[in-house]
Amino acid sequence: MSTIKERVERSLDALDAGRPLAALVDEIIREYPDPYVLANREAARLLVKHTGKAMDPRFVWWHQFDSGSSSPRTFNGWKHSGVPAKSMQLIELLIERFDAQFQDAPDQLDQVGGFYRQGARVGRFDERNEVRLLAREVQKDLWALDFAEVYRVAIQRFWSSHGQNFRIVAKVNLLGKAAAALSRDLISQLDWQRLQAVAADGLTTGVLPTLALLQQDATRPPLTVSRYAFGEADRGSLYRLTAADGRVVLYMPWSSEAVRGFDSELAMARWLREHLQSAEALQAFVEGAHVNPRDDAGRQLIKVHLQGIAASRSDAMAVVALTLFRRESSKPLFDVLVDQVSIEMHQAAQLMQSNADLRKAMWRGYLSAFLKVFGGFAPLGWPMSLTLLGAGLGKVGLDVDAAATAVDAQARQGALREAMLDSLYTALNMIDISFTSSFASLTYDAPPHEFKASLGRWQEVRSATLPVEGQETNTLVAGELMQTGRLRGVRVANDGSCWITLNGLVYRVRYSPDLSCWLIVPSDNPFAFAALHPVRLNDQGEWVLLEPPRLLGGAPPAPAQLSSLRSELWDTYSRTGQWASAKLSTKAIVRQKDVLIGAGVVELAAGKGFDLDTHGLPCLLVEGKPMYSYRKGRQFFNALIEDYTHKASNVNDVFRYGTYVHPDMDDYIGRLADTLAALPENNAVTLYRGGNASRGTGGEGYRSGRLQVGDILVNTDLSSFTENPYKACEFASTGSGEEEDGALRSYDDSSVIFELPAQRYQGGRPISPFSIYPMEAETLFLPGHYLRIEGLQQVYGEGYRFIHVQLARVGEPGTAAVYDLRTGQPFDREVYRARFRNPAVADRFFPADGGRR
Numbered sequence: 001m002s003t004i005k006e007r008v009e010r011s012l013d014a015l016d017a018g019r020p021l022a023a024l025v026d027e028i029i030r031e032y033p034d035p036y037v038l039a040n041r042e043a044a045r046l047l048v049k050h051t052g053k054a055m056d057p058r059f060v061w062w063h064q065f066d067s068g069s070s071s072p073r074t075f076n077g078w079k080h081s082g083v084p085a086k087s088m089q090l091i092e093l094l095i096e097r098f099d100a101q102f103q104d105a106p107d108q109l110d111q112v113g114g115f116y117r118q119g120a121r122v123g124r125f126d127e128r129n130e131v132r133l134l135a136r137e138v139q140k141d142l143w144a145l146d147f148a149e150v151y152r153v154a155i156q157r158f159w160s161s162h163g164q165n166f167r168i169v170a171k172v173n174l175l176g177k178a179a180a181a182l183s184r185d186l187i188s189q190l191d192w193q194r195l196q197a198v199a200a201d202g203l204t205t206g207v208l209p210t211l212a213l214l215q216q217d218a219t220r221p222p223l224t225v226s227r228y229a230f231g232e233a234d235r236g237s238l239y240r241l242t243a244a245d246g247r248v249v250l251y252m253p254w255s256s257e258a259v260r261g262f263d264s265e266l267a268m269a270r271w272l273r274e275h276l277q278s279a280e281a282l283q284a285f286v287e288g289a290h291v292n293p294r295d296d297a298g299r300q301l302i303k304v305h306l307q308g309i310a311a312s313r314s315d316a317m318a319v320v321a322l323t324l325f326r327r328e329s330s331k332p333l334f335d336v337l338v339d340q341v342s343i344e345m346h347q348a349a350q351l352m353q354s355n356a357d358l359r360k361a362m363w364r365g366y367l368s369a370f371l372k373v374f375g376g377f378a379p380l381g382w383p384m385s386l387t388l389l390g391a392g393l394g395k396v397g398l399d400v401d402a403a404a405t406a407v408d409a410q411a412r413q414g415a416l417r418e419a420m421l422d423s424l425y426t427a428l429n430m431i432d433i434s435f436t437s438s439f440a441s442l443t444y445d446a447p448p449h450e451f452k453a454s455l456g457r458w459q460e461v462r463s464a465t466l467p468v469e470g471q472e473t474n475t476l477v478a479g480e481l482m483q484t485g486r487l488r489g490v491r492v493a494n495d496g497s498c499w500i501t502l503n504g505l506v507y508r509v510r511y512s513p514d515l516s517c518w519l520i521v522p523s524d525n526p527f528a529f530a531a532l533h534p535v536r537l538n539d540q541g542e543w544v545l546l547e548p549p550r551l552l553g554g555a556p557p558a559p560a561q562l563s564s565l566r567s568e569l570w571d572t573y574s575r576t577g578q579w580a581s582a583k584l585s586t587k588a589i590v591r592q593k594d595v596l597i598g599a600g601v602v603e604l605a606a607g608k609g610f611d612l613d614t615h616g617l618p619c620l621l622v623e624g625k626p627m628y629s630y631r632k633g634r635q636f637f638n639a640l641i642e643d644y645t646h647k648a649s650n651v652n653d654v655f656r657y658g659t660y661v662h663p664d665m666d667d668y669i670g671r672l673a674d675t676l677a678a679l680p681e682n683n684a685v686t687l688y689r690g691g692n693a694s695r696g697t698g699g700e701g702y703r704s705g706r707l708q709v710g711d712i713l714v715n716t717d718l719s720s721f722t723e724n725p726y727k728a729c730e731f732a733s734t735g736s737g738e739e740e741d742g743a744l745r746s747y748d749d750s751s752v753i754f755e756l757p758a759q760r761y762q763g764g765r766p767i768s769p770f771s772i773y774p775m776e777a778e779t780l781f782l783p784g785h786y787l788r789i790e791g792l793q794q795v796y797g798e799g800y801r802f803i804h805v806q807l808a809r810v811g812e813p814g815t816a817a818v819y820d821l822r823t824g825q826p827f828d829r830e831v832y833r834a835r836f837r838n839p840a841v842a843d844r845f846f847p848a849d850g851g852r853r
Helices: 004-031 035-051 090-096 106-112 135-145 147-183 189-199 265-275 279-289 296-310 315-323 333-350 355-364 384-388 400-405 409-427 436-443 568-573 578-598 639-646 648-657 665-677 725-732 829-833 839-845
Strands: 061-064 078-081 086-089 113-116 224-228 238-242 248-251 259-262 326-328 498-502 505-512 517-520 534-537 543-547 563-566 618-622 625-627 630-632 635-637 687-691 712-714 719-722 752-756 778-781 786-797 800-809 818-820
Touching: 004 147, 004 409, 004 436, 035 090, 035 135, 035 147, 061 090, 078 113, 086 090, 090 135, 106 113, 106 135, 113 135, 147 189, 147 259, 147 333, 147 384, 147 409, 189 238, 189 248, 189 259, 224 333, 238 265, 238 333, 248 265, 259 265, 265 296, 265 315, 279 296, 296 315, 333 384, 409 436, 498 517, 498 543, 568 725, 568 786, 578 725, 639 665, 648 665, 665 839, 687 725, 719 725, 725 752, 829 839
Parallel strands: 563 786, 712 818, 752 800
Antiparallel strands: 061 086, 061 113, 224 238, 224 326, 238 248, 248 259, 498 505, 505 517, 517 534, 534 543, 618 625, 630 635, 687 719, 687 752, 712 786, 719 778, 786 800
16 A cells, blocks of 8 residues: 555646646636627626626516606616516527517617516516616627627637647546546456557556647557447447457447447447447437437437347347448547537537528518527537536536526536546546545646746745744644655645644645645645745755745835735735636635525525515515525525615615615615525635725725724624625725726725635625626625724735735624724714614614624
8 A cells, every 4th residue: 555655746746747737627618619608708798888887697687568658767768567578688688689670670679678687577667677778779789799600700719729728638538537447347457558548659557647748649549430420410429449459449428437348349239239228328328429409300310220229139230230320530539529529519600690690581571480599509408529528417417407508607617627627637546545635636726826926036034923823733743754855844644634844833734736835724724715825945954934025126115003014915916807806706606606505595496486575576485474585596586685786885875874865775774684684694715895095995094003903893884895806906996997907906095905814704694696796706794793903014016005904803892992894983873873764774783782683
């Protein structure tokens, strides 16, 4: 049995080989031409263009009515009531378009319809739920867009830019499937060696499949390729790889047991003949070969041909039957696979209608019959291209409808990534290492401040107080202290965790392949989002902590009571980063959805619609009481939270200034507070909040010394924090928000960022899955949470500086002075209470006796 040291070293070597391949997986998932993602992206761009806001398109509906009433309070001048004659979400409209009669009369669109944040059943459509879009302008954009062409261009770009990477990941998947088959004795050692040789020259037993190796194709593959086509619609369900000695390997990409070896063609035919006699196995083969829901005839033909093989009178007759469907190829295996998936993608594109097709349909008078293409988002079902990359539908774990229509795009992409990396994990033979952290290390998606960091100029920390103090463990760590290689000076525990001694204290460390160094990490969560704390051995063999170099001009001036801190983390997030920010927000949304599902947010029963409360808002009525939070699969709904996120200022203006936009705001605040209180609290991640003077949340009180460490703050409104530090910097910035990607944001002396470390707060409710602006990765706090200032610094870097305030929850402070979190001014309960028309609203959050809610 391998020693702990050998297993850890193998794990590190496998990570070196695997991380570049994992990066390819991420690149392919990001650039894969998924029609739903493309349509969602185009709809989001349309919303930003016309509203200036990054709204989630799934919250925007087009409702069309038979008539309308003029209204000076609505954006388009019209309001409507009753049930719409036609309704569709914006993404559907992107494909289906407006009705034919409006193509030549666009001015009528705004009279008979409008864009709204709620579905067809709410009954009232006016300024309260409108989205500020003009239908006639949207129609111009739809004709300019030509989505079918966008999709075709995306396909061409994908194969032009990422075709080679697709081949590499397809090789990794085959190697992973083959390694799994070898472990289950489904193939021989000789089969395994031959499959390695098919993937690349130089890939033999004991050699890790590195990116450099897999970039090279096999010059003399020992296996020739045949494909079985059980009908014209067969997209590539069965490949035969034949050696010169007659031995055969079957490759069935869709199957959970995708690779299987046989002594001969006859033995292969025998297995297929017997296997296909099972109704369940036959159905699996049919689904692997054909998934186009529009082609029942093609599906039936494939089934008949497979049944014919199962009904063969002998194994020899099964060989003859199979010969009828065999297609020989002179090309290597991965050329054949790439050709097949390219054909499939282009077939999908052909089913999407271009603007030219739509115009022809208009001229001929059958547009309404022609525009039945929304189901064509996944016209060929689950793509074989994803299956060949290791993400077969069964492995991804999504039901067919959710997978095909990408109802939850974030969950889908996360599931794709994990499925593909599972194949990589197997191909690297990391299963044998048996550390639970091994797969986590391979799949770990390093945050931007880690993978973008450059440690070349980092210096040893000379301060007597180290910034990692407090992260040490008080538990005795048993394990061998390693003396050589990358593990020198590292103590490895039996579970594979790694530890070092720094200044007499024991810290957990994680090796970063991106930085080629060890990092001090939280002992209970080595992959937590945190600032970088790299360490290295000095000449005396002692561990030292590193910090970023100081600026050439030194730190910017700061008040005497404030220390200045250089931070690699904030060097990254103080700049714009569109893709990286979206990725962090997406992770947060997926995490929050998991929290909500785990807490039991009720799921709408299949075939059941939502109810309406007395205000006409969607809900579920439980024993006559409205429950506003519910879900359909991984889509979450709460009309009160949707409304709040759409116009948060309307609500918070009551808390801040006593300004009422609507007379029933106190009632709405009560119902909103009730529905928020019913959501689960969660403090598993660090949260951030940014502000500046223009937003009414500034850092002047901290710079002046009026607010100091130990002071107590309280939030007096609905307070939003984010999991995404890019977003915190966006709100702390004084810029326009239109900076180029990668540009440094602008900050001034009022810029401030608050931080709530994980596990140091209570009362935060995850609301992004319900929000019209989900990418804000928002956690919301009801008023009345007391927070102590634990840390206070000026954070600075090249071209920026802001105040950084670290907070932690405390109990109600009694008679001690308390300051408003937003303004920094002393909090006076009576002044606050006077803002509300109904003082009971204030009493709910700040009871007269000072008790907690």
